[in-house]
Amino acid sequence: MSIIVLGTVALDTVRTPFGIRKHMLGGSAAHFAMSARLFSNVNLVAIIGEDFPSKYIDFLRKKGIILTSLIKGKGRSFKWEGEYRGDLNTALTLNTELGVLSTFRPVVSEEQRKIKYIFLANVDPDIQRHLLEHMHSPKLVGLDSMNYWIHHKRRALLRLLKKVNIYVANDQEARSLSGESNLIKAAKCLYSYGPRMILIKKGEHGVLFFSDKFIFSIPAYPTDKVIDPTGAGDTFAGGFMGYLTRAKKINAETLRKAIAIGSVAASFNVEDFGLNKTARLTMRGLKKRLGHFREMTIF
Amino acid sequence: MSIIVLGTVALDTVRTPFGIRKHMLGGSAAHFAMSARLFSNVNLVAIIGEDFPSKYIDFLRKKGIILTSLIKGKGRSFKWEGEYRGDLNTALTLNTELGVLSTFRPVVSEEQRKIKYIFLANVDPDIQRHLLEHMHSPKLVGLDSMNYWIHHKRRALLRLLKKVNIYVANDQEARSLSGESNLIKAAKCLYSYGPRMILIKKGEHGVLFFSDKFIFSIPAYPTDKVIDPTGAGDTFAGGFMGYLTRAKKINAETLRKAIAIGSVAASFNVEDFGLNKTARLTMRGLKKRLGHFREMTIF
Numbered sequence: 075m076s077i078i079v080l081g082t083v084a085l086d087t088v089r090t091p092f093g094i095r096k097h098m099l100g101g102s103a104a105h106f107a108m109s110a111r112l113f114s115n116v117n118l119v120a121i122i123g124e125d126f127p128s129k130y131i132d133f134l135r136k137k138g139i140i141l142t143s144l145i146k147g148k149g150r151s152f153k154w155e156g157e158y159r160g161d162l163n164t165a166l167t168l169n170t171e172l173g174v175l176s177t178f179r180p181v182v183s184e185e186q187r188k189i190k191y192i193f194l195a196n197v198d199p200d201i202q203r204h205l206l207e208h209m210h211s212p213k214l215v216g217l218d219s220m221n222y223w224i225h226h227k228r229r230a231l232l233r234l235l236k237k238v239n240i241y242v243a244n245d246q247e248a249r250s251l252s253g254e255s256n257l258i259k260a261a262k263c264l265y266s267y268g269p270r271m272i273l274i275k276k277g278e279h280g281v282l283f284f285s286d287k288f289i290f291s292i293p294a295y296p297t298d299k300v301i302d303p304t305g306a307g308d309t310f311a312g313g314f315m316g317y318l319t320r321a322k323k324i325n326a327e328t329l330r331k332a333i334a335i336g337s338v339a340a341s342f343n344v345e346d347f348g349l350n351k352t353a354r355l356t357m358r359g360l361k362k363r364l365g366h367f368r369e370m371t372i373f
Numbered sequence: 374m375s376i377i378v379l380g381t382v383a384l385d386t387v388r389t390p391f392g393i394r395k396h397m398l399g400g401s402a403a404h405f406a407m408s409a410r411l412f413s414n415v416n417l418v419a420i421i422g423e424d425f426p427s428k429y430i431d432f433l434r435k436k437g438i439i440l441t442s443l444i445k446g447k448g449r450s451f452k453w454e455g456e457y458r459g460d461l462n463t464a465l466t467l468n469t470e471l472g473v474l475s476t477f478r479p480v481v482s483e484e485q486r487k488i489k490y491i492f493l494a495n496v497d498p499d500i501q502r503h504l505l506e507h508m509h510s511p512k513l514v515g516l517d518s519m520n521y522w523i524h525h526k527r528r529a530l531l532r533l534l535k536k537v538n539i540y541v542a543n544d545q546e547a548r549s550l551s552g553e554s555n556l557i558k559a560a561k562c563l564y565s566y567g568p569r570m571i572l573i574k575k576g577e578h579g580v581l582f583f584s585d586k587f588i589f590s591i592p593a594y595p596t597d598k599v600i601d602p603t604g605a606g607d608t609f610a611g612g613f614m615g616y617l618t619r620a621k622k623i624n625a626e627t628l629r630k631a632i633a634i635g636s637v638a639a640s641f642n643v644e645d646f647g648l649n650k651t652a653r654l655t656m657r658g659l660k661k662r663l664g665h666f667r668e669m670t671i672f
Binding site for chain 1: 554
């Protein structure tokens with residue numbers, strides 16, 4: 075039960091109405107790993123800079139994340155600074171320092187190349203393709219991207235989409251890449267680009283799943299403690315992919331449950347800054363909230 | 374099994390990316406009635422003007438709506454003109470002609486005053502209170518309002534909220550009246566104003582229900598045929614209140630089902646202009662989609 079995630083490990087500075095946190099451990103791969111670890115061995119593929127605090131590396135290791143492909147590059151770590159206002163739905167990026175990320179080429183071990191469950195979190199599509207080409211026998215490949223690549227590397231992204239099973243996008247990205255404002259239409263369009271499964275994350279409004287076999291839609295787990303939504307989408311993806319890795323079977327039943335688990339994992343993520351809450355999350359805590367979530371949505 | 378609805382019967386002109394329709398039959402009470410009629414006898418309380426087309430009155434009568442308290446005032450009918458752009462989520466009001474609505478005082482028969490299920494759709498809170506005071510033995514009172522009254526008659530609205538069981542608001546109204554951006558916090562605040570049940574409609578994102586006993590949240594029924602969302606909220610309320618009227622019991626089970634039924638009814642409403650689709654809706658068609666909806670959301 076192993077999964078490999080390619081993405082970023084970052085130093086995040088976040089301002090919300092609830093306070094400011096500077097240089098927290100963040101990044102797509104870190105958030106993904108923190109929820110996926112509950113279900114499977116997580117192999118993290120990312121780059122950090124020379125200034126990266128060793129305490130964060132120790133922390134990831136203590137959480138059971140496999141760090142053999144977390145490389146240290148020459149230069150400074152990737153840093154992101156963002157702000158949330160009002161309803162905390164949209165992040166305003168104040169500053170991005172790519173640092174070592176601009177020269178990143180993922181390197182994985184021969185052992186890791188055999189891993190069948192793969193998640194390509196948000197980085198340059200060329201880097202995503204690079205990793206994917208090195209994998210021996212992918213069984214389930216998920217991909218996330220962002221508006222920057224949709225606009226600046228659309229062709230590379232479209233080429234890559236033909237090779238993945240699940241495209242995970244937020245509503246804005248889905249609309250932007252498809253040119254459709256209605257999300258069902260957008261999902262149908264993205265499906266035509268290659269992936270047999272489309273997962274659209276709508277933040278506080280939940281998730282829409284589209285495949286040729288079924289459509290599935292659930293709200294977000296309702297919480298009134300939204301402190302910092304950074305990484306919620308990656309936490310969702312980690313729970314979703316992690317559960318599927320453990321379940322082994324990919325069918326309507328496991329996909330539905332994976333989506334619900336991802337949603338619940340994401341609901342914990344937003345309730346505190348950075349990884350504070352998901353780092354303490356246990357399988358028991360997750361299952362308990364999953365039960366509440368089921369009660370809240372069944373009719 | 375009777376319900377009484379106070380609201381508007383209007384002539385709607387709607388522009389969407391799919392075309393323009395002029396002077397269609399519309400209004401909160403008409404949309405409410407068109408879905409509530411599937412479950413109970415609907416007594417409509419509203420005012421129309423001298424210019425109101427008799428074909429619309431015949432149409433409502435043929436649909437089984439009880440029109441003894443649909444009065445004709447001296448002057449012109451209430452008219453609304455709006456436009457939807459892009460994702461069709463937000464209506465842009467181009468023009469409003471109050472006409473006879475500005476002098477409306479609802480009059481109901483002695484027989485109607487005994488009706489126990491009451492819905493006060495969006496009109497001036499003073500008119501809503503006027504009707505409510507005339508009712509002999511309310512069992513379940515639902516109330517809808519709009520931003521205009523929240524800003525211009527806040528006090529009257531707050532006084533009225535103490536006397537209703539269910540406050541139905543869209544997300545924008547809920548945030549505006551409560552001053553809270555998080556919807557759970559908003560619901561808790563609105564609950565403190567009096568109503569023991571709060572229903573927040575989020576358009577394409579579904580519904581959030583809050584009471585002291587439970588929270589319930591479902592997405593909207595996913596449809597890619599959004600042609601004209603006018604009246605979707607009232608159609609929702611009609612299905613919701615109509616079902617509860619028929620169920621007689623108000624408990625967690627009937628409330629959940631009522632919310633799902635309202636959501637499904639609303640999904641039909643948006644798929645064509647005005648009342649085109651809900652006027653043709655049958656119990657069989659509604660139940661069929663309700664089954665699909667359950668499949669789409671269960672995990």
